[in-house]
Amino acid sequence: MVEREERSHPTLGARAEADLRYIRDAMSRAGSFTCVPGWGQVGIGLTAVPAAWVSSRSPDALRSVWVWIADAVLAVAIGGIAIVRKSKRLQIPVASGTTRRFLQVFLPPMGAAAILTVVLVRAGRFDLVRPLWLLLYGTGVVTGGAFSIRLVPVMGATFVLLGIAAFLSPTSWGDVYMAGGFGLVHIGFGVVIARRHGG
Secondary structure, three states: OHHHHHHHOOOHHHHHHHHHHHHHHHHHHHOOEOOOOHHHHHHHHHHHHHHHHHHHOOOOHHHHHHHHHHHHHHHHHHHHHHHHHHHHHHOOOOOOHHHHHHHHHHHHHHHHHHHHHHHHHHOOOHHHHHHHHHHHHHHHHHHHHHHEOOHHHHHHHHHHHHHHHHHHOOHHHHHHHHHHHHHHHHHHHHHHHHHHOOO
16 A cells, blocks of 8 residues: 555655756746856857958958858857857756747847848948948847846947947958957957856
8 A cells, every 4th residue: 555655656856856847947937048158258259359360361352251251150159069068067958948038039130140241242342241240249149138147238239339330430440340349349258257157
């Protein structure tokens, strides 16, 4: 009789584990996206500075844009790996509710940037590509930051301001703004996020 009761009821350990899973899931749905990878941002920033140098010495405007596209692909790889590693370390599912919400508002500006890049390149308006990237990346970070830690929307606003400044400045300053934004801003905020929020 006692054996039958023990079989029909889960052990205390199993029940506690199920409760913890439920609490974590509820927190991930209601909480903020804490897997922003500080050290990953530093890595992204460290690739952007040499990319700006190479781009500024490219023989023509189209090759210069390709340098930044290559750096963007590398940045996505670095960021993705860093998010997965940080989420594992913090024991937060990568596909949590907050991650999905973050991506739902972050990705549309990135898609708009990709489409407008093609349009601008085809029109020969290479001068507008860098300011556009800074502005729309900043917009994505600001909106995504609504589901993240407080530093993230501040970082996004910094990119927006750099994008506006780049639109108002001579075209020759474009790579300087890109190095400042995708390079130095990522490195600066990345270090602070890594120290305050676990890597």
